[in-house]
Amino acid sequence: MNKVASIVGTVSNSNPVDLYVLETYNTRFSGYNTFQREFLAGMEQYEWLNIYVVVEETPISRIKKERKERVTYIYFPCIKQNQFAILESYMKAAINAAPRMVFLSNFFPAIFNIKAIKNLFPHAKIIHITHDLPWLSVFAGDEMNYIKYIHDELPGILSPQCDKFVRYCTYDIITSFQLVDIVVSLCQSTYHMLTDFYEIPTSQVRLIFNGMQDYAVEREESERLSIRHKYNFPESGVLILIVGRLTRSKGADRIHDLFRVNNAKEKYLVYIGEDDVFKWIPPEIATCTYSLGFKSQSELHDLYSIADLGLFPSRHEQCSYTGIEFLMHGIPVIATSAYGVRDMFNSKNAIIVPPVSLQITLSELESKKRLARMEYLNKYTNENMISLYISLITELVS
Numbered sequence: 001m002n003k004v005a006s007i008v009g010t011v012s013n014s015n016p017v018d019l020y021v022l023e024t025y026n027t028r029f030s031g032y033n034t035f036q037r038e039f040l041a042g043m044e045q046y047e048w049l050n051i052y053v054v055v056e057e058t059p060i061s062r063i064k065k066e067r068k069e070r071v072t073y074i075y076f077p078c079i080k081q082n083q084f085a086i087l088e089s090y091m092k093a094a095i096n097a098a099p100r101m102v103f104l105s106n107f108f109p110a111i112f113n114i115k116a117i118k119n120l121f122p123h124a125k126i127i128h129i130t131h132d133l134p135w136l137s138v139f140a141g142d143e144m145n146y147i148k149y150i151h152d153e154l155p156g157i158l159s160p161q162c163d164k165f166v167r168y169c170t171y172d173i174i175t176s177f178q179l180v181d182i183v184v185s186l187c188q189s190t191y192h193m194l195t196d197f198y199e200i201p202t203s204q205v206r207l208i209f210n211g212m213q214d215y216a217v218e219r220e221e222s223e224r225l226s227i228r229h230k231y232n233f234p235e236s237g238v239l240i241l242i243v244g245r246l247t248r249s250k251g252a253d254r255i256h257d258l259f260r261v262n263n264a265k266e267k268y269l270v271y272i273g274e275d276d277v278f279k280w281i282p283p284e285i286a287t288c289t290y291s292l293g294f295k296s297q298s299e300l301h302d303l304y305s306i307a308d309l310g311l312f313p314s315r316h317e318q319c320s321y322t323g324i325e326f327l328m329h330g331i332p333v334i335a336t337s338a339y340g341v342r343d344m345f346n347s348k349n350a351i352i353v354p355p356v357s358l359q360i361t362l363s364e365l366e367s368k369k370r371l372a373r374m375e376y377l378n379k380y381t382n383e384n385m386i387s388l389y390i391s392l393i394t395e396l397v398s
Contacts, residue, residue, distance in 0.1 A: 017397055018050045018098040019043065024107050025058045025078075032106065032131055034321040038212055042386030044070045049393075052095075056087075056113075063094050088116040097121055100397040108134050108169065110176035118179060125396040126180040130190050131318055134169040137249045138162050141316030141339040143189070147197055174198060181396060184208050186319035187343040206392060210319040211385025215297070216329045216373075219305045227306050231292065237266030241307040241331070243300070243322050246275035251313030251336075255280050258311050258334045261353055262360065270307070272300060304329040308365070309351075317341050324380045330373035332365065349375050 023036065036053070043051055056076045064075040076090045101124035103117050110128055117124055138158065139146045148154045150170060158166065177183050177198065183205050185191040191207050194200045219227075228235060240259060246252035255277075259269055269289040271277040277291050295303065310326045310333035317323065317340035326333050327349065334351045335341050345352065349372040351360065360368075 015100060015397075016048050016050055016098075017100045017102060017393060018052065018096075019393065020052045020054055020095065020101070020103045022054050022056065022103060022105050022107075022113055024056045034212070035131065035210055038210070038382050038385070039389070040071055041213065042211075042382050043389075046390065050098075054091075054095075063090060065094070083112050084115060087112050088119060091116050091120055095120070099123075101125070102127065102393050102396060104129060105176075105180065106131060108132065109172040110180075111172050114176050114179050125182075127182045127184060127392065127396075128176060128180045129184040130186060130194070133173070133190060133193070133318075135166045136316040136339065138166055140249070141314075143193060143197075143339055177204075180204075182206055182392060184392075186210055187317070187340045189340045189343055190318060206388070208385060208388045208392075209379050210321060210324060211380055211382040212321060212324045212328065213382045214328060214376075215301050215325075217301065217305060224306045227302050231270075231290065231303075233268065233270075233290065233306075234266070237268055238262065238264045238308045239268055239270055239306060240309045240311055240334075241270050241272070241303065241326075242277075242311040242313075243272045243325070245273060246271075246277060246280055249315055251315050251338075252277075252280040254313035254336070255311060256282055256285060258313050258336075258353060259285055261334050261351060262309060269311075270303065272303060300325075301329070304331060307331050309334060311335075312341065312345065312350075314338060314341055317344070319380075320344065324376065327372045327376035327380060330369040330376075332368035332372055344375075 021036070021039070023032070040051065040053070043049055051071045052074060053071055054074045054076065057078045058075045060075055060077050062077060066073050074094050076087075076094070079086045101121055103113070103124055103126045105113055105126060105128040114126060114128075117126055135146055139149070145154060146166070149157065149166065177194070177200055181204070183194055183200060185194055185205055185207050186209060188207065191205060194205050195202050225235060233239065240262065242255065244250065255269075267288065269281070269285060271289065271291045272293075272295050274294050277289060278286050281289060292303070304325060307329070308331075310331045312323060312326065312333040312335040314320065315338050317338070319340070323333070323341075323344045327344070332350050333345055334353060335345045336353050349368055
């Protein structure tokens with residue numbers, strides 16, 4: 001147990017806190033799964049926390065509970081209609097009232113969970129973590145166009161279906177955030193959106209970056225060469241890594257433009273993920289592209305350890321775990337100044353487009369590698385994240 005855990009644990013052992021993490025079933029197929037793993041790994045060291053994970057919208061017919069080490073999982077069946085009433089009845093049946101309760105809301109729409117909690121457990125504290133702002137995808141990360149649209153300055157640019165979605169998202173955000181105790185922002189861009197546009201008091205908003213345990217391993221040159229041989233990469237040349245889902249929101253259509261920014265004579269694109277990278281790139285890049293499919297965590301970190309550069313083409317992010325992995329391994333990325341992306345990557349630790357082309361020197365690359373690693377150590381470790389959440393929880397229940 002680290003020093004912070006020891007101090008807080010000593011203070012709090014006689015007054016346990018029931019912590020309920022609310023998630024939805026389909027988040028298992030997104031980056032949120034990494035947050036949950038890292039969050040629970042950090043929280044389990046605090047013996048005064050009784051940890052529960054409530055998984056909603058699961059394909060089961062009745063409420064189910066199961067214990068895994070120090071965490072109790074509670075599974076709710078899928079709700080087809082009357083969401084407020086049925087969700088409240090599930091919570092009443094599965095969750096016992098306790099003197100100190102904290103709920104972490106993790107997804108939109110948030111209003112269903114928050115109203116049910118308020119009705120059943122009025123003394124409980126509620127934290128909402130903004131893993132996403134759903135309208136970002138509709139506006140391709142352009143927050144100014146979103147603001148203009150909400151102010152009716154850009155009429156008719158969205159279909160009726162998208163208009164309904166965006167306005168409901170806005171209603172849910174405004175209504176939900178008026179009811180919760182604390183809104184956690186994962187990046188500066190969203191912090192300013194919450195406080196400046198939605199006018200949530202700064203006292204009600206906390207900036208807590210996602211964090212990750214340190215998996216980086218320094219490799220000897222012989223080990224790096226061995227990994228290259230394993231994947232049939234050339235022994236020399238710049239390896240440029242792209243990881244994760246390939247969608248327009250993730251900037252897959254920008255891969256070509258970002259890849260050609262570095263004009264090294266020998267460079268190779270390495271894609272790790274389950275999508276078809278070749279449908280997003282032209283033939284001249286396809287000939288020097290390796291698509292490796294899904295990789296285990298150990299394999300992934302082997303590949304990070306030999307990468308020279310990364311590609312990060314996303315149009316918007318909150319606090320990307322893929323981005324954290326690049327920083328952890330000291331890999332400078334080629335990125336744009338998109339919403340949320342600009343908060344993680346800058347001209348010191350990354351290559352920010354748009355330069356048309358760039359021949360980065362070895363000394364410049366080494367400097368960016370050191371600064372990328374330092375950015376991880378200063379902001380994005382699991383210990384940093386957990387200590388801030390523990391401080392917040394302790395503050396709320398005191």
